[in-house]
Amino acid sequence: MSPTDNYVRRVLEALSADPERVALLREDERFTAGEFTRTVAAAAEFLRRQIVEDEIPVVAVLTVANTPATIILRYAANLIGATVVHLHSTNAVDPTDQLATRERYEILKRTGATFLAVDEENLGLARELCERLPEPPRLAALGSFGPDVLDLTTGDADAVDLKVMETDPERPAVVLFTSGTSGTPKGVTLPFRVRTLYLRAGLDAPGPITYLSTLPVSHSNGSGADLALASGGTVVLHNGFDASAVLGAVERHRVSALTLTPPQLYMLVDHPAIKDTDLSSIQIISYGGCPASPARLAEAVEVFGPVLLQFYGTTETSGISVLAPPDHFDPELRMTAGRLTAEVRVRDQDDDRDLPVGEIGEICVRSPFNMLGYWREPELTAESVRDGWVYTGDLGSLDERGYVRLHGRVGEVMKTNGIKVHPTAVENALLTHPDVAQAAVYGVADGDRVEHIHAAVVLRPGGAADFAALLGHVAGELSPQHVPAAITFHDDLPLTGAGKPDKQRLAAERTGA
Numbered sequence: 001m002s003p004t005d006n007y008v009r010r011v012l013e014a015l016s017a018d019p020e021r022v023a024l025l026r027e028d029e030r031f032t033a034g035e036f037t038r039t040v041a042a043a044a045e046f047l048r049r050q051i052v053e054d055e056i057p058v059v060a061v062l063t064v065a066n067t068p069a070t071i072i073l074r075y076a077a078n079l080i081g082a083t084v085v086h087l088h089s090t091n092a093v094d095p096t097d098q099l100a101t102r103e104r105y106e107i108l109k110r111t112g113a114t115f116l117a118v119d120e121e122n123l124g125l126a127r128e129l130c131e132r133l134p135e136p137p138r139l140a141a142l143g144s145f146g147p148d149v150l151d152l153t154t155g156d157a158d159a160v161d162l163k164v165m166e167t168d169p170e171r172p173a174v175v176l177f178t179s180g181t182s183g184t185p186k187g188v189t190l191p192f193r194v195r196t197l198y199l200r201a202g203l204d205a206p207g208p209i210t211y212l213s214t215l216p217v218s219h220s221n222g223s224g225a226d227l228a229l230a231s232g233g234t235v236v237l238h239n240g241f242d243a244s245a246v247l248g249a250v251e252r253h254r255v256s257a258l259t260l261t262p263p264q265l266y267m268l269v270d271h272p273a274i275k276d277t278d279l280s281s282i283q284i285i286s287y288g289g290c291p292a293s294p295a296r297l298a299e300a301v302e303v304f305g306p307v308l309l310q311f312y313g314t315t316e317t318s319g320i321s322v323l324a325p326p327d328h329f330d331p332e333l334r335m336t337a338g339r340l341t342a343e344v345r346v347r348d349q350d351d352d353r354d355l356p357v358g359e360i361g362e363i364c365v366r367s368p369f370n371m372l373g374y375w376r377e378p379e380l381t382a383e384s385v386r387d388g389w390v391y392t393g394d395l396g397s398l399d400e401r402g403y404v405r406l407h408g409r410v411g412e413v414m415k416t417n418g419i420k421v422h423p424t425a426v427e428n429a430l431l432t433h434p435d436v437a438q439a440a441v442y443g444v445a446d447g448d449r450v451e452h453i454h455a456a457v458v459l460r461p462g463g464a465a466d467f468a469a470l471l472g473h474v475a476g477e478l479s480p481q482h483v484p485a486a487i488t489f490h491d492d493l494p495l496t497g498a499g500k501p502d503k504q505r506l507a508a509e510r511t512g513a
Contacts, residue, residue, distance in 0.1 A: 004166040007195040008079040010203060011229045012037045012162060018232055021208070024068040025253070026237035031068055033232070038157040043076035043142065046155030047115065050138070051080070056171065057114035060137060062087040062104070062122045065095035065216040066237040069142055071225060073117045074174070076152065078195070079165060083172040085111045085187075086218040090179040092315070093261055093289065093499035095216040096240050099177075103185060105129055107177060110187070110376060113137040117152070120145065169193035175375045176219055178315050179497045187375030188315045194369050198223045198318070202230030209233035210281070212249055212258040214241040220315060224259050224286070243267045247277045254281040261499035262292040263438055269300050270437060270460060279304060284325075286311050290500040291406045291424050293431035293439075294334040301328045312337035312404065317390050318369035320344065321404045335428075336403040337396075342367035345389065346398055349410065355397075360407050360422070363396040364389040395422065412503070414443035416451050421482055423503075429477035430455060433470060435463030438493050440501035441484065444510050452485040456506050458493055486510070 015023055019034030031039065051057050059077035063069045065088045077084045087104045091097035099107075108116070108129060116137040118126040123145055130136035140150040167173075173192040177185040202209070211228035213235055215221035225235045236253050238245060241264050249255060260268070265287050268274060285304060288311035300308060310323035323338030345354050346361040355361040366389050373381035384391050395407040407413075407422040414421045423441040430439040438458040443451045459465060465473075471483050488510075494502040 002166075003169045003193065003196070005196060006079060006081075006165040006167045007192065007199045007226065008040070008075045009162045009165040010199060011075070011226060012040060012079075014203065014230050014232050018208075021232065022234050023229060024071065024235050024237065026067055026239075029068060031072075036068075036072070039072055039142065039153065040075045040079065041157035041160040041162075042155035043072065043152035044079040044155065045157065045160050046150065046152045047076060047082065047140070048080045049155075050115075050150070051082075055114070057082040058085060058111050059083070059115045059117055059140075060085045060087050060108055060111065060113035061117050061218070062126055063117070063119040064121050064239075065089065065218045066213060066239050067119065068237070069119045070217055071222070071235070072142060073152075074222070077115075077117070078167075078173055078192070079160075081167045081171060081192075082114075083111075083175065085113060085175045086177070087116075088218050089216065089497070090177050090185050091216065091497035092178070092219040092221070093215055093495065093497065094240055095214075095218075097497065099185075101125065101129070105132060107185065107187070108133060108137065111175060115140050115150075117141065118145075118149075123149070167192045169196065170372070172372060172375075174222075176315055186380065187377070189372040189375045191372050194318060194371075195223075195226070197368060199226055199230050202227030205231035205233075207231070209283075210236065210253055210256045212236045212238065212246065212253070212255040214238045214246060214264075215259055215261075220318075221259055224257070228257065241267075243271045244273060247271060247273050250282060251278045256281055256283045257286070258282070259286045259288075261289040262287055262296070263290075263493070263495070263499070265292070265300055266296050266437055269296070269303050274303060282307050284309055288312055291337065291408075291427070293428055294331065295428070295432040296437075297328060297334045298331070310338050312406070314365075314390075314392050314394070316371045316384065317342065317365040317367055317392065320363070320365055320367075320392075333403065335405065336399070337406050338403060340398070340402045340404060342369070344398070344404070346396060347391075357398055357400055360395055360397045362410055363392045363394045363404070365392060366390070412442065414451050414453060416443070416453055416481075421453060425478060426453065426455065426474060426482050426484065429474045429482070430457060430470060432477060433465055433473045435459050435465035436470070437463070438501075440493055440503055440506060442503035442507050444486075444507050453482070454507070454510055455484040455487045456490055456493060456501070457487060458490050 015033035023033040023036040024031040117140045175187045209228040209231040286309045306325040312321045313319040321338040327333040343366045426441040427439045437460045440456045
C-alpha cells in the first residue's frame with residue numbers, strides 16, 4: 001500500500017473477490033460483500049456531491065454503536081477524505097453506554113460538523129441537537145427519513161472509481177472522544193496514515209477472518225473490523241459482551257478472531273459452558289485495555305491453547321507492545337505486557353532523564369501510529385506530546401530483551417508503610433489466590449492524609465477466602481508492607497469506559513466522597 005492509498009478502497013477491493021460472502025452480520029440484519037460495497041460507494045458519492053470545493057467535511061455519526069450503519073457511514077465518509085466523529089459514547093468497552101445529550105451537543109460544536117449521519121433510533125435526538133446549534137450540520141441517513149434528512153442510499157455507486165481514491169495520509173480520518181480525568185471528553189485525532197498502517201495485517205491474512213465484535217466498533221475496536229473485512233471476511237456484531245452469547249457465536253459462526261478485555265477473558269475461562277463449546281475455529285484472541293493477571297493467563301492458555309495475543313497500547317499511540325501466543329507459555333513473560341513494537345523511552349518523572357533497564361518510570365512513545373493531537377486543543381496536546389513523544393501516563397519498566405512491565409498509572413502509586421507500592425503488583429498477588437477471580441487495588445487517605453492500601457475483589461464461584469486469608473496470601477507473595485488495610489468483596493467490579501476497574505469510584509465509596 002502506498003502512503004496515499006485510501007484504506008476504505010483497499011477494503012472494498014478485497015471484498016469484491018467474493019461478493020456473495022456475508023460481510024456484516026447482526027442478529028437478523030446482514031450485508032453481503034457486494035451489498036456492503038455498493039452501499040458504501042453510493043453513500044460516498046452522495047456526500048461528495050454535497051461538498052463545497054476544497055472543503056474538508058466533518059461527518060458526525062450518531063448511531064447505535066455495533067450496527068452495520070456505524071461501519072458503513074465511517075467508510076463512506078473516509079472514502080471521500082472526510083473526517084469522522086463518533087457521538088455515541090466515550091466508552092471503548094460497552095457499546096450500550098451512551099453520552100449525555102449535553103456532551104453530544106458540545107462535541108458537535110467543537111468539531112464544527114458538516115453532516116450529522118444518523119439511524120432511525122437516533123433521529124429524534126439528532127433533530128433536537130440541530131435545533132440547538134447556531135450553525136447546524138445537515139442530517140443524513142441510510143434511508144428515507146423525511147425531507148430534512150439526506151438519503152445517502154440514493155447516491156450513484158457506479159459513479160465511484162475506486163482506483164483513483166487516494167487521501168493525504170496526514171489528514172484527520174477519525175476523532176475518537178475518550179473520557180478524561182477532568183470529566184471533559186478528549187478528542188484523539190487519528191490520521192489516515194494510522195488506518196492505512198493497521199490494514200496491512202488484514203490484507204496479508206492467509207484467508208478470510210470471521211471476527212466477533214463485542215467492543216464498540218466506534219472506537220479502537222473498529223480496526224479489528226477493518227482487518228477482518230480487508231481479509232475478505234465477516235464481522236459478527238454483538239451489542240455488548242455476554243459470555244454465553246460469545247461462546248454460542250464462536251460455535252455457530254465458526255469465529256476465528258475476537259478482541260476482549262482481561263476481565264472478559266476471565267469470564268469466558270470461568271464460564272461453565274466453556275468445556276462443552278467447540279473452540280477449534282479460534283485462531284486469535286486479542287486482549288488488552290488494562291494489565292492482565294499472570295495467574296489468570298496461565299488458566300486461559302490451558303483453556304484456549306496458543307491463540308492468546310496481548311496488546312498494550314493507548315488511543316493516542318495505538319500499539320506499544322505485543323505478547324505473542326508462544327510467549328504465553330513462559331511464566332516469566334506472562335508477567336510482562338509483551339515485546340516492544342514501538343520506539344519507547346522510560347523517563348524519570350523528576351528530571352525527565354531516560355531510565356535504565358529495570359527502573360520504573362513513565363512510558364513515552366514515538367511511533368508512526370501516534371495521533372495528530374487532541375482535536376483543536378493545542379495546549380492539551382502540548383502537555384501530552386513533546387518533541388514527537390507521547391507521554392502516556394503509564395508507569396512501566398523494560399528488561400534486556402525489550403519486554404515491558406506495567407506498574408499502574410502515574411497518579412496511582414501509593415506511598416505507604418515507608419515504601420512506594422504499585423497497585424498492579426498487589427493485584428497480581430491477589431489474583432494468584434485460587435479463590436480470586438478479579439482484583440483492583442487503590443489508595444485511600446485518612447483524615448491525617450496518610451495513604452492506605454485498599455483492595456476490591458471478586459471471588460470465583462464457590463470461593464470462600466476471607467479478609468485474613470487474603471492478607472496472609474499477599475504478605476507471602478510480596479511482603480507485609482504490601483498488605484491491604486481493607487478489602488471489600490463484590491459481585492462485579494465497576495469499570496471505566498476503557499474497561500479498567502474504576503478505582504476512583506471505589507475510593508469514593510470508601511471515603512463517602
